[in-house]
Amino acid sequence: MELSLYLFYISAAVAITTAIMAVTRKNASHALIYLVVTLLSIAVIFFLLGAPFAAALEIVIYAGAIVVLFLFVVMMLNLGRSSVARESQWLRPGMWVLPAILSGVLFIVFGYTVLQTENSAMIEGQVVPPKEVGKVLFHEYLLGVELAGVLLLAALVGAFHVGRRYLEERREN
Amino acid sequence: MTTALSIPLEHVFFLAIILFLIGAFGVLIRRNIIFMLLSLEIMMNACGLAFVAAGARWAEPDGQIMFMFILALAAAEVAVALGLVVQLARRFETLDIDRAEELNG
């Protein structure tokens, strides 16, 4: 019991740290690796919260598929040293001020909102198994599933269309 | 079955908020579109985290289902966005989002 509590706070700390690192890296590949770590620690937290199915999905799809897709693109575009230099040129300290202030204010507001609400409930970590998730998903949320499917189809068509135009242009050239 | 922990819901929410703001911060400061997309992923994860936490609070599957929808959304978004990134890199020969100003009205 103690252990899992510590595990949560450690994972949280790791997630925050790696997230900051991912956002501020100049090298895209490094940033992506940090992102993977963030995602993994979030997966741990999911698991701790009693959502093993979400944790698995987080690892398989997020860390596994999406980030790999990112990596492919980064490699394809060959973002090497020159891009690192360019990034450091773009990331001047002056740029940080306003977003930092904005984020700070937002943090206060969000935090205030969360603390204001009366519940100080505890999460007991009751496991909700995938079977139960599946039942609800395909009954009550069936329409949502359909819509998500349509969305993915649209994304598929969109990505294909965008990519194909690029191919055609290259063929013409 | 339980993982037998007992953490306040607020703590998880604060984690989600912090992650979300880090993502937002990243979107705001980066000019490289790949980093912006990356930051977006962090933001979406933060939202997912909040949903899952809320679901876990009641030991109901709805939070996880919402997370799955977010996942689908993220997948769709990344597919289209990365296609666009490639297009952008070819056409403008830069990943600088500020150079692609054709959206202006």
Place this chain on the structure above:
Amino acid sequence: MSVMLLILLLLGAGVVAWVSERVNTTLPNWIALITFVATTLWVLVIWFNGPDTDGLYANLNREWIPRFGIDLHLRVDALSLMLIGLTTFLGIVAVVSSWTETKTRHGFFQFNILWVMAGVIGVFSAFDLFLFFFFWEVMLIPMYFLIAIWGHEDKEYASMKFFLFTQISGLLMLVAIVALVWINYNISGVLTFDYDVLKEANLDIATARLLMLGFFIAFITKLPSVPVHTWLPDAHTQAPTAGSVILAGILLKTGAYGIIRFVVPMFNEASKEFWVWGMSLGVISILYGGYLAYSQTDFKRLVAYSSIAHMGFILVGVYSFSKLGTQGAIITMIAHGFSTAALFMMAGAIQERLHTREMSKMGGLWVRAPRMGAVTMFFVVASVGMPGLGNFIGEFLVLIGAFQKSVVLTVFAAIGIVVAAVYGLSLMQRSFQGVPNPDVPKMHDFAFREMSVMVLLMIALVWVGIYPQSLLQMTAPLLSELLRPTL
């Protein structure tokens, strides 16, 4: 029933014409022409069969959407019949005048013409306010396409202006219709859009005033009268010939018809209070339209502004609340339909030959094309108000009716006759007389196609001019109904 068939025939012919352009590009023209000739003959048959005992030529009353009290109520009395006859006749003119003008999408062009006409006939015969509004919209949208697709250099601007003016004013009317129906429902407990019922609605005078204004503004925008006339010169100038012919010949009449049929009988007391404003707007339109007509250098624009002046007479006539004035307004509607349609057709013919509407680039055309000169002279003289031709009868009756109501306003309106002479003759002088412009290319005179239509229009105008009684006696029984109890 026959009106519904008439409308359906036009709608159907429109679709057929559109499809037929795949076969042959002149086939749509023939289909439209045959349809209009057939409908004209049909209307003539109805005309000569005479009215039934109620003075109606056709009557159709079916439930349409009973839940909201909306009926399919189409009724043709003498006034409607005249205007429907004018519509189908000018349909022939429109088709013939643009026989060779369209270069693209011939089928869709004729489709739009046929659908506008169907909408107009619906407007002239609908006796259910919802149905009326429905047809009102049906006629506007094809007209928008006619201007926007086949118009001249500034067509986007003109079509958009036309659309915005008519839509916004139409919206006002819709609000007024719905409000009227709702108020009537609250008073009587009957939810209906029927004209005859709503005409008898017991409105208190303040409400009646407001609702009257809603209708009034919609109709004077369409008429058009100063100060909401500014869409007309642009739309007329940019529209293709057939579009101008329809617009000037018929669409403007829907505004006049609306005032005569709806504003005056439905809001009788409110309208009677309003007479000074109505007549004044008419007089201002007459003078202002005439003055601007004189300033124009564009043939079509000049005719367009002269239309505004002529429409002013209708307003003066209707708001004189006399039999003479109302009859004059009706005759003016018919006669102006003929004369202006002819002038726009002439403008289109000149533009087709010279590729310009600018009068400074014309001059001395009489020498090149004496028939066109003579025809133009005839119609200019008609629109100037020469006794013996239709326009004079209308204007004279309007003025003599208005004189009983207000001497001062009538005198000002009569000054419009002098102004008409000034711009009419200057049109003639600048385009057809004077030294032949050496830059003008050789132009061929009117051939059989155009001449036959022009002769028909001339005969029509002379007929209205020397035997207006044939029309007056038809509408005479209606007058008391239109003007309501007191005269």
Place this chain on the structure above:
Amino acid sequence: MHLLWAIPALPLAGFLILFLTEGRLPRSVVSSIGAGSVGLAALLTGYVAWQFTSSDSSEFVSSSWTWMIVGEFNVSFRLWVDALSLVMVSVITGVGFLIHWYATGYMSEEEGYSRFFCYMNLFVFAMLILVMGDNLLLLFLGWEGVGLCSYLLIGFFHKVPEFGYAARKAFVVTRVGDTFLIIALFLIFKQVGSLQIQEGLTFARESMPDPATINTIICLLLLGGAVGKSAQVPLQTWLPDAMAGPTPVSALIHAATMVTAGVYLIARMQDFFMLSQTAMLCVAAVGLVTLFIASFTALVQSDIKRVLAYSTMSQIGYMFFALGVGAWSAGLFHLMTHAFFKALLFLASGSVILAMHHEQNMFKMGGLWKKLPIPFIAMLVGSAALVALPLTSGFFSKDAILLTAWKNSPYAILFWTVAVIAAFLTSLYTVRMMVLTFFGKPQSEMHELKKESLWHPSRIRTVVPFGLLAVLSIAGGWMGFEFTSDLFGDKGVHAEFHFDPIALLTLGIPFAGVVVGYFLFASDLVDRRKIIKNRLSDLLSKFWHSGWGFDWLYDTLVVKPFRFIAQTRTNRNDIVDLFFKLIKFLASLFHHILSMFQTGHVRWYAFTMVGGLLLVFLAVVWI
């Protein structure tokens, strides 16, 4: 059955035939249709006149279809003829036929021969409707119809822009008068409840309310209409310019018939005018002022047709004057004689002008009497009648007017004096015209007269109209006065001729004018160059030449401001449209302001989104 309807129908038929054949007929056929239809109408008029005099009825009526009935308003196409109309019809068809006949020669070498006769026939038709109409609306139809034909014929040579301008001026200026007339019609309808002329007259005689202010207004409005059509002050300026039309047109429309329509109108509406002293006085004053101004102006013109135009104006001024002082029959009598001799003068001047290569300037003529003997004799006869030498027709009519004015007017001395001065001036300018045109040395070359050209003065087409008109100009006075004096019965006044000083003076004035004119213009006794050099006379002559500056006045007061307003660039566009353009401008302004937020910078969008989020949450927290 009398064939009344056929009189206007014949020229109408001629018009329709010529109009529909579009000038494809050979000229000989056109001539016979154009002139023949009017000739037949003239014969028919003779027949109807004979029927009329031999019958007992004082009116002939010919009804056709109903024009329009609305409520109590009821007019028909109905012809109605009494003695007054019959005089007019005779003049129109008779003189009209002679002029048509002459025109078949005169126009033989012009383009648009068929068009010319087409218009002329239409004119005769409209003029006949004007005088034969049984109601005022029919009269108005004719009234506008003749105005239209006048417009068409003045601008007949449509290639010359100035002629087109003159034609428009004529139409528009008379239109101003017509507007008065139509308002008079409205007022009459309002008072009488009918536009029937006879009903109106009956109403005026029997039930006109007293005091008849309304009646005076009606009369003044009618006078306004008459003034426009008859080219009287202040709407006289169109007539001299109207001389741009072919000479037969000037003879027929602008001398013999149309311009006298105003006189006819006033004579026709006699019962209205009789009730109003003011209106009568106005009629007389208008006539007198016109007479006076036009006579002076005619004195200094150099264009032969303009001299005749101003002379026409002044002679019509006499007629108005006559009507105004109550000499109804004398006025109408003068109308008739004037139609004869002025037509003759115009036709003769037409022959002269053709012979001089369309030269109308009298100073470039001279010494023509030998070369053009027939026009010379015609002109001499016409001039004699115009000057009112005793025993010519003009003498009888003008003398009657002057004597009546003396006997029957509240301002006898003033009126008579002015009229007599004008008569003196008439002699002066007539002599000047004759001297400059036919005597002295030739100033320029003449057209070589070919015997075969149809317009040759010795051809029968010219001689017969000249001869007949000359006979009428002289003998018209002998038979005519009896005829017209019956028209108005006892209503009018006319003076018998007695040998008293006034009568002798009236008789002598024309002679004095001729004699003085001879010394001034023809003899060497007076040094004309000295007069011309004199500054005062120079100024005066310029002033008179411009028609007393009326043209200038209207030009500055009306035409130029109107043109300025209408034709400056900024005003071509609709002022009202500015309002709608403002709306459009505002809409697009907002569009531009809002689209400034739409920069296309993705990070800017992200920034605003985060900012918006912040706002939403702030709102949630604190509200």
